[in-house]
Amino acid sequence: xxxxxxxxxxxxxxxxxxxxxxxxxxxxxxxxxxxxxxxxxxxxxxxxxxxxxxxxxxxxxxxxxxxxxxxxxxxxxxxxxxxxxxxxxxxxxxxxxxxxxxxxxxxxxxxxxxxxxxxxxxxxxxxxxxxxxxxxxxxxxxxxxxxxxxxxxxxxxxxxxxxxxxxxxxxxxxxxxxxxxxxxxxxxxxxxxxxxxxxxxxxxxxxxxxxxxxxxxxxxxxxxxxxxxxxxxxxxxxxxxxxxxxxxxxxxxxxxxxxxxxxxxxxxxxxxxxxxxxxxxxxxxxxxxxxxxxxxxxxxxxxxxxxxxxxxxxxxxxxxxxxxxxxxxxxxxxxxxxxxxxxxxxxxxxxxxxxxxxx
Amino acid sequence: xxxxxxxxxxxxxxxxxxxxxxxxxxxxxxxxxxxxxxxxxxxxxxxxxxxxxxxxxxxxxxxxxxxxxxxxxxxxxxxxxxxxxxxxxxxxxxxxxxxxxxxxxxxxxxxxxxxxxxxxxxxxxxxxxxxxxxxxxxxxxxxxxxxxxxxxxxxxxxxxxxxxxxxxxxxxxxxxxxxxxxxxxxxxxxxxxxxxxxxxxxxxxxxxxxxxxxxxxxxxxxxxxxxxxxxxxxxxxxxxxxxxxxxxxxxxxxxxxxxxxxxxxxxxxxxxxxxxxxxxxxxxxxxxxxxxxxxxxxxxxxxxxxxxxxxxxxxxxxxxxxxxxxxxxxxxxxxxxxxxxxxxxxxxxxxxxxxxxxx
Numbered sequence: 001x002x003x004x005x006x007x008x009x010x011x012x013x014x015x016x017x018x019x020x021x022x023x024x025x026x027x028x029x030x031x032x033x034x035x036x037x038x039x040x041x042x043x044x045x046x047x048x049x050x051x052x053x054x055x056x057x058x059x060x061x062x063x064x065x066x067x068x069x070x071x072x073x074x075x076x077x078x079x080x081x082x083x084x085x086x087x088x089x090x091x092x093x094x095x096x097x098x099x100x101x102x103x104x105x106x107x108x109x110x111x112x113x114x115x116x117x118x119x120x121x122x123x124x125x126x127x128x129x130x131x132x133x134x135x136x137x138x139x140x141x142x143x144x145x146x147x148x149x150x151x152x153x154x155x156x157x158x159x160x161x162x163x164x165x166x167x168x169x170x171x172x173x174x175x176x177x178x179x180x181x182x183x184x185x186x187x188x189x190x191x192x193x194x195x196x197x198x199x200x201x202x203x204x205x206x207x208x209x210x211x212x213x214x215x216x217x218x219x220x221x222x223x224x225x226x227x228x229x230x231x232x233x234x235x236x237x238x239x240x241x242x243x244x245x246x247x248x249x250x251x252x253x254x255x256x257x258x259x260x261x262x263x264x265x266x267x268x269x270x271x272x273x274x275x276x277x278x279x280x281x282x283x284x285x286x287x288x289x290x291x292x293x294x295x296x297x298x299x300x301x302x303x304x305x306x307x308x309x310x311x312x313x314x315x316x317x318x319x320x321x322x323x324x325x326x327x328x329x330x331x332x333x334x335x336x337x338x339x340x341x342x343x344x345x346x347x348x349x350x351x352x353x354x355x356x357x358x359x
Numbered sequence: 360x361x362x363x364x365x366x367x368x369x370x371x372x373x374x375x376x377x378x379x380x381x382x383x384x385x386x387x388x389x390x391x392x393x394x395x396x397x398x399x400x401x402x403x404x405x406x407x408x409x410x411x412x413x414x415x416x417x418x419x420x421x422x423x424x425x426x427x428x429x430x431x432x433x434x435x436x437x438x439x440x441x442x443x444x445x446x447x448x449x450x451x452x453x454x455x456x457x458x459x460x461x462x463x464x465x466x467x468x469x470x471x472x473x474x475x476x477x478x479x480x481x482x483x484x485x486x487x488x489x490x491x492x493x494x495x496x497x498x499x500x501x502x503x504x505x506x507x508x509x510x511x512x513x514x515x516x517x518x519x520x521x522x523x524x525x526x527x528x529x530x531x532x533x534x535x536x537x538x539x540x541x542x543x544x545x546x547x548x549x550x551x552x553x554x555x556x557x558x559x560x561x562x563x564x565x566x567x568x569x570x571x572x573x574x575x576x577x578x579x580x581x582x583x584x585x586x587x588x589x590x591x592x593x594x595x596x597x598x599x600x601x602x603x604x605x606x607x608x609x610x611x612x613x614x615x616x617x618x619x620x621x622x623x624x625x626x627x628x629x630x631x632x633x634x635x636x637x638x639x640x641x642x643x644x645x646x647x648x649x650x651x652x653x654x655x656x657x658x659x660x661x662x663x664x665x666x667x668x669x670x671x672x673x674x675x676x677x678x679x680x681x682x683x684x685x686x687x688x689x690x691x692x693x694x695x696x697x698x699x700x701x702x703x704x705x706x707x708x709x710x711x712x713x714x715x716x717x718x
Contacts, residue, residue, distance in 0.1 A: 004392035008399045011599055019386055019394050026382040033363035033677065035378050037558040037604070040367045040680065073432040073560055074581070077595035081579035112579050194596055199396040201432055201560045201598030220440035220471050222433070223582075236436035237553055239560030240370055241600055245396070318392065321399065 005343035007333040008321030009152050009296060010174070010195040015338045018248040036244045041237050049240075049247050050233065056250035060259055063183050063206060070205040070225070071233040071243050075192035076173045079203050080106040083146065083169060083188075084113035086215040086225050092143040095119045095166065097136060100127040100151035101327060102171060110146070117142065127154040129288040133162045142166040144187065150175035152195075153325040155298030155332060156291040161185060167211060175295050176204065177253065178337055179263045187211050193242055195295070196336045198249050202242035253337070262337055269335050269344045270294035276348045282359045283351070286330060300330040307331060310354060317350055319343075364702040366692040367680030368511050368655060369533070369554040374697045377607040395603045400596050408599075408606050409592065415609035419618055422542050422565060429564040429584070430592040430602050434551035435532045438562055439465040442505065442528060442547075443472035445574040445584050451502040454478045454525065456495060459486040459510035460686065461530060469505070476501065486513035488647040492521045501525040503546065509534035511554075512684040514657030514691060515650040520544060526570060534654045535563065536612065537696055538622045546570050552601060554654070555695045557608050561601040612696070621696055628694050628703045629653035635707045641718045642710070645689065659689040666690060669713060676709055678702075 006013040029036040032045050039046050054069045063069060072078065088094045088110060096107045097120040110116045117139045120131040130151075138145065145164040148171040150157040157175060162168065167187030176191045183189065188207045194200035205225075212225035221227050227235050253262060274292060277283040277299050286298040301307045307330060311323050324330035335344055365372040388395040391404050398405050413428045422428060431437065447453045447469060455466045456479040469475045476498045479490040489510075497504065504523040507530040509516040516534060521527065526546030535550045542548065547566045553559035564584075571584035580586050586594050612621060633651060636642040636658050645657040660666045666689060670682050683689035694703055 002392060003387070006393055006397055008397070008402075011397060011399060011596065013397050014394060019396075023382055023385040026385065027378055028362070033361060034365055034679075035373060037378075038365055038367070038370060038372050040370060041559065043367075073434070073437070073598075075432070075595050077581050078432070081581040085579065109579050109581065112577065192596060199598075199600050200400065200596045201601060218471065220444065220468050222436050222440040222468065236434050237370065237551060237559045239432075239558075239598060239601075241558050242560060242598075320393075 002318070005319045005346050006321055006339065007319060007335065007343070007347070009325070009332065009334045010192070011200045012195050012321075012334055012336050013338040014198070014245070015249060015252045018245065018252055021248055022245060037241055039240065041234055041240050046240060050238075050243050053243055053247035053250060056247065056254060057204070057206075060177060060250060060253055061181070061183055061206070066208055066210075067183065068205075068207050068209050068212075068229045070207065070228050071238050071246070072203045072205055072228060073201060073239055075194070075200065075203050076102065076171055076190065077105065079171070079190050079205065080109040082223050082225065083144075084110040085219045085223050086212065087167070087169075088114040088143050089214060089216065090114070092141070093117050093139045095136070095139050095142040095145040095164070097131055097145075097147045098122060099130055099148050099156070101153045101325070102151060102173070103146075103148045106146055106148065106171065119145065125288075127151060128156065128286055128291075130156045130158045130291040131162070133160050136162045136164070138164055138166070144169050147171070150293050150295055152296045152334070153328055155287045155293045155296040157293040157295070159290060167208070175293070177259055177262065178266050178295055180259050193246060195334070196338075198242050198245040200242075201239045202246070204246070249338075265341065266294045266335070266337065269339070269341055270297065272341075272344050272348055273297050273333060273335065276351055280355060280359070282355045295334060295336055297333045297335065298324060298330060304329065306358065309358070313354065314347075314350060319347055319350060361677070364678040364705050365680055365698065366678060366694065366702070366706070368684070368691065368693045369551070370559045371554050371680075371693055371695050372697040373557070373604070374608060374611045377604065377611055380607055381604060396600055398599065400593055400599050405599060409597075409602050412602055412606035412609060415606065415613060416563070416565075419536060419609060419612055420540070420542055420565070425567055425569075426542065427564075427566050427568050427571075427588045429566065429587050430597050430605070431562045431564055431587060432560060432598055434553070434559065434562050435461070435530055435549065436464065438530070438549050438564065439468040441582050441584065443469040444578045444582050445571065446526070446528075447473040447502050448573060448575065449473070451500070452476050452498045454495070454498050454501040454504040454523070456490055456504075456506045457481060458489055458507050458515070460512045460684075461510060461532070462505075462507045465505055465507065465530065478504065484647075486510060487515065487645055487650075489515045489517045489650040490521070492519050495521045495523070497523055497525070503528050506530070509652050509654055511655045511693070512687055514646045514652045514655040516652040516654070518649060526567070533695075534652070536618055536621065537625050537654055539618050552605060554693070555697075557604040558601050560598045561605070563605070608697075624700065625653045625694075625696065628698070628700055629656065631700075631703050631707055632656050632692060632694065635710055639714060639718070641714045654693060654695055656692045656694065657683060657689060663688065665717065668717070672713065673706075673709060678706055678709060
């Protein structure tokens with residue numbers, strides 16, 4: 001069977017050359033006579049993998065040594081809990097922008113720990129837009145400001161990021177390494193790997209080292225960033241397979257010319273799809289134009305019955321993962337880094353045919 | 360290159376048929392036109408995998424519906440933190456048997472939360488033995504009793520388990536599914552997957568459902584067992600690849616006749632190696648006989664120089680992972696379920712030759 005066009009929101013498409021290399025090496029990694037899955041996380045072989053993965057990430061994102069690069073488990077949901085435990089100190093307030101479902105989850109975990117101020121709220125707009133940098137009503141002396149820069153469900157992303165005297169923390173799960181960002185503008189950037197970086201089961205955390213120092217004694221050792229910084233991601237056995245795949249994905253990204261080149265390609269892919277959506281009232285794009293995501297593209301159609309017909313026929317035509325998130329319905333195409341331009345073109349061609357038959 | 364004989368303590372050897380199947384299916388799982396790593400954790404395809412993995416585990420270990428079977432991330436170290444947060448309620452004391460390095464880590468995390476009573480301590484014996492069931496000095500009304508049934512570093516295991524009126528919780532990471540146990544004797548059995556079950560990046564948790572009800576409100580949603588029981592391991596995106604491999608490993612175990620058959624094989628393998636170690640004073644087994652592990656077999660030699668020569672020549676002969684844990688030195692052969700009898704025989708043959716040349 002040929003490969004499908006995969007528009008799933010995550011776990012999502014991986015680059016074909018990465019999969020082919022992982023397949024070729026699965027039984028015998030680099031002449032070691034065993035699978036990468038069978039290698040000790042403290043072996044020389046694995047050390048080279050994790051070090052290369054980290055070096056690739058530092059190179060791609062231009063990360064200075066003031067920042068630690070951590071490969072943790074648990075994905076972004078785990079980070080939602082770790083962040084306030086480490087950084088929302090007693091008596092302080094944490095600022096959160098409420099931009100959608102993922103921000104909501106992050107806010108929920110912060111409220112377990114301490115006081116939260118929602119400094120922007122997109123609920124009234126049904127999360128169809130994002131805050132502009134000047135719209136945040138920041139708390140003076142806040143412990144930190146937390147943002148989610150791209151919301152997969154609404155299909156919106158921040159064009160620009162806020163400035164804040166408090167440390168700026170960003171969940172970039174669904175747009176990690178899809179656009180050039182200046183890491184020095186952030187105290188922490190993190191995200192689950194399963195959208196743009198690799199398989200599920202891993203969170204990539206880029207964190208200014210000094211941020212980890214003030215964690216209260218009441219926090220478990222496992223939940224402290226300091227533990228994992230000191231252990232260089234090997235305090236406990238990490239997800240070695242995911243780190244290996246991330247190494248391959250970042251090799252691939254570097255080979256394509258890095259994030260600037262990828263961003264250009266992502267903008268081209270998104271433009272192809274948005275211009276189809278804008279071409280006729282048959283399609284009803286959800287996100288407000290200025291805040292449209294280049295990763296998750298959302299739209300509605302005239303009726304739910306038509307939407308269902310669309311996803312059914314698309315699936316039959318080898319295009320999968322187009323159903324919108326169960327909380328909002330509609331359609332969604334996730335076109336992450338690994339989604340090839342050909343898949344986007346195939347989708348647009350299918351859409352044109354579908355409109356002719358049903359419009 | 361031929362496959363090495365892998366005696367590593369974890370991540371460890373996986374069954375060759377499992378690796379071959381994972382390799383064959385890597386680009387296209389079951390005719391879906393994509394890799395298992397690219398499939399949504401909420402897709403029908405993955406639902407069948409996680410449900411089969413759970414059903415396999417329930418069948419292998421004879422687990423009733425009173426227990427939840429959870430696939431969590433973070434390994435045993437994460438569980439060390441989750442357990443006291445969920446179960447060591449204010450004013451209560453938790454009983455822990457201090458049987459070695461892993462017990463110590465578990466105790467450390469419990470002390471962050473509340474009061475710990477060390478009900479048995481093997482430190483004076485350098486952890487060369489385990490407690491007998493009648494040796495625990497239990498606390499009346501304890502929140503729970505925590506044991507680690509097999510310590511990888513000392514190479515000791517519990518022949519029999521304690522009886523306790525408090526819930527009995529067991530870390531079985533390094534001997535999961537290697538011997539028949541009666542799940543109903545435990546309130547919880549858990550372990551990292553990377554020794555006997557699959558790749559790293561996953562903890563398997565078998566937990567009596569009622570145990571999860573009393574978690575204090577101060578615990579983050581992510582760290583609550585109840586969250587993951589209600590979400591059926593899909594509250595957040597799980598490590599889908601590891602769950603897939605565990606499904607294949609448990610298929611393989613069932614095909615071999617289940618845990619009773621595996622236990623018999625494990626005893627045979629251990630007997631081959633221990634009888635070599637007992638045959639001459641050239642080898643100095645570490646663990647006290649009655650508590651010898653069938654999974655991690657530890658010994659010393661006349662000098663550290665000789666030990667170093669041994670591991671060096673063994674590595675050259677294709678036998679890897681034989682160095683003892685860095686905290687204790689010496690030699691260790693981990694012969695988990697997936698380590699074939701042929702590997703143990705090859706090791707013994709190498710040992711005989713080595714003794715002839717150096718004895």
